[in-house]
Amino acid sequence: MPSIEAAEIRKILDSRGDPTVEVDILAEGARGRAAAPSGASTSAHEARAFPEGGVDVAIARFHEDVEPRIIGLELTSQKEVDRLLQQIDGTPDFSRIGGNVAVAVSLAVAKAAADSLHLPLYRYVGGAFAHRLPHPMGNVIGGGRHAIGGTTIQEFMAVSRGPTVAASVFANARVHRVVRDLLRDRQPSGPLGRGDEGAWVAAIGDEDALVILAEACRIVSHEVGFDVAPALDLAASEFFEGGKYRYRDRTLSPDGQIDFVADLADRYGLFSVEDPLDEEDFAGYARLTELVGKTCHVIGDDLFATNVERLHKGVEMHAANAILIKPNQIGTLSGAKAAVDLAHRHGYATVISHRSGETTDETIAHLAVAFGCLGRAHPDRGGARRGLGCRKRNGSARKGSSYPRTRT
Incomplete structure (x- = not known):
């Protein structure tokens, strides 16, 4: 199974015109792309969409902490990737790297794995x-x-x-x-x-x-x-x-x-x-x-x-x-x-x-x-x-x- 070779992140706009993030995961010809949404009506108990400082801080922490540590992981090691994201963040609500960064990475890995197996995502998951x-x-x-x-x-x-x-x-x-x-x-x-x-x-x-x-x-x-x-x-x-x-x-x-x-x-x-x-x-x-x-x-x-x-x-x-x-x-x-x-x-x-x-x-x-x-x-x-x-x-x-x- 191929391993993650590259991870990219960019700032995009959501349907309300607010900034959010999109992540690409690449591995031996396979690609997974996922974009994270945000809610207006939110629970006090859900993950924080972004850390204090907003999207730009979240993107900087992705480059500093997330990107170098997920390179080399196998595409199909979904649970390992997700555990690592929680470990990197170190808070109960993803308030350090941002829940939107975490979920975009997590879903992009799953989509890249599905692509590598030539399966639609629903069949892979x-x-x-x-x-x-x-x-x-x-x-x-x-x-x-x-x-x-x-x-x-x-x-x-x-x-x-x-x-x-x-x-x-x-x-x-x-x-x-x-x-x-x-x-x-x-x-x-x-x-x-x-x-x-x-x-x-x-x-x-x-x-x-x-x-x-x-x-x-x-x-x-x-x-x-x-x-x-x-x-x-x-x-x-x-x-x-x-x-x-x-x-x-x-x-x-x-x-x-x-x-x-x-x-x-x-x-x-x-x-x-x-x-x-x-x-x-x-x-x-x-x-x-x-x-x-x-x-x-x-x-x-x-x-x-x-x-x-x-x-x-x-x-x-x-x-x-x-x-x-x-x-x-x-x-x-x-x-x-x-x-x-x-x-x-x-x-x-x-x-x-x-x-x-x-x-x-x-x-x-x-x-x-x-x-x-x-x-x-x-x-x-x-x-x-x-x-x-x-x-x-x-x-x-x-x-x-x-x-x-x-x-x-």
């Missing part, structure tokens, strides 16, 4: 039995940290469950257009914009937005002949202040928030609720999961931060029944895979996700298949006219054209 295709989850109405002037709830999503990933991707895009039309019909003189991820942004109440989303899902489901369900990413830690959940039109106690979310899940048939409570409220997650977990996926993102220690606690307390997987939250491919494996052993569903500050890197579309994820959350998910989202969604659709969908 997932093996011969990587066959389960995720449900695309499309963001169509936005608010929170992703959209100033929008709803308090961060994302209103459509989850299409068609016979193929391609059919589901097109159905999600159709929901996006139907939501636009419904918003214009109901607010003909109101402004209509786009958030970080291409979702529609309107001056509308949270439940009013959910009513529109649910209607659009019903319309499209009837058109395409398969189920299209609404879902929410509340990002509740972002509006949890002073022990209360503070919406524009109401303030709820923790118990009131649990009852509110459970009621929405029941009345609107929600496929999933992501980050419905503050990231430290494991007990609240357990109660909500008990109330709705048989019919709705309760997804921990900020709660777990792709971290096996926090997921262990969730498993012990029966908090949530699904986990969001973001490789740059934990900093390495090995760390993300460990969280996936733990989740699956204990019956938790996994959903792999982008970040709101994305790049054109398609890696997570491959990892969704390699890891056997239930869902795949897309950036710029509804707005098919925007190049970044097209590249991501088309990457998922290409995986789906390789074999029939395994239905769940």
Whole structure:
């Protein structure tokens, strides 16, 4: 197996126009390239994207500390590479070299190894039995940290469950257009914009937005002949202040928030609720999961931060029944895979996700298949006219054209 001969890093821009990094790994004609995204709504427990001083400091530390120590390592020694990255950094949250540098190196090594074996990344990471295709989850109405002037709830999503990933991707895009039309019909003189991820942004109440989303899902489901369900990413830690959940039109106690979310899940048939409570409220997650977990996926993102220690606690307390997987939250491919494996052993569903500050890197579309994820959350998910989202969604659709969908 070839060894790493060269490692290159460069500063690039993410979809918000903020600087991030891209890494190339080269070995005997093989090449792997990975770019790291960044999030706007982040957990207190995830890896630091960059050290103090930002991208330029991170790049300097890559050249000083990372590059000379990974040269010569075998491409397929993924766990060794990832352990070395943690050793070089020496902090629990990659705050010295930056989680974005670490994850870009880690993923680029895996992609170079796949290239050297002439395999697609999903086959290299997932093996011969990587066959389960995720449900695309499309963001169509936005608010929170992703959209100033929008709803308090961060994302209103459509989850299409068609016979193929391609059919589901097109159905999600159709929901996006139907939501636009419904918003214009109901607010003909109101402004209509786009958030970080291409979702529609309107001056509308949270439940009013959910009513529109649910209607659009019903319309499209009837058109395409398969189920299209609404879902929410509340990002509740972002509006949890002073022990209360503070919406524009109401303030709820923790118990009131649990009852509110459970009621929405029941009345609107929600496929999933992501980050419905503050990231430290494991007990609240357990109660909500008990109330709705048989019919709705309760997804921990900020709660777990792709971290096996926090997921262990969730498993012990029966908090949530699904986990969001973001490789740059934990900093390495090995760390993300460990969280996936733990989740699956204990019956938790996994959903792999982008970040709101994305790049054109398609890696997570491959990892969704390699890891056997239930869902795949897309950036710029509804707005098919925007190049970044097209590249991501088309990457998922290409995986789906390789074999029939395994239905769940």
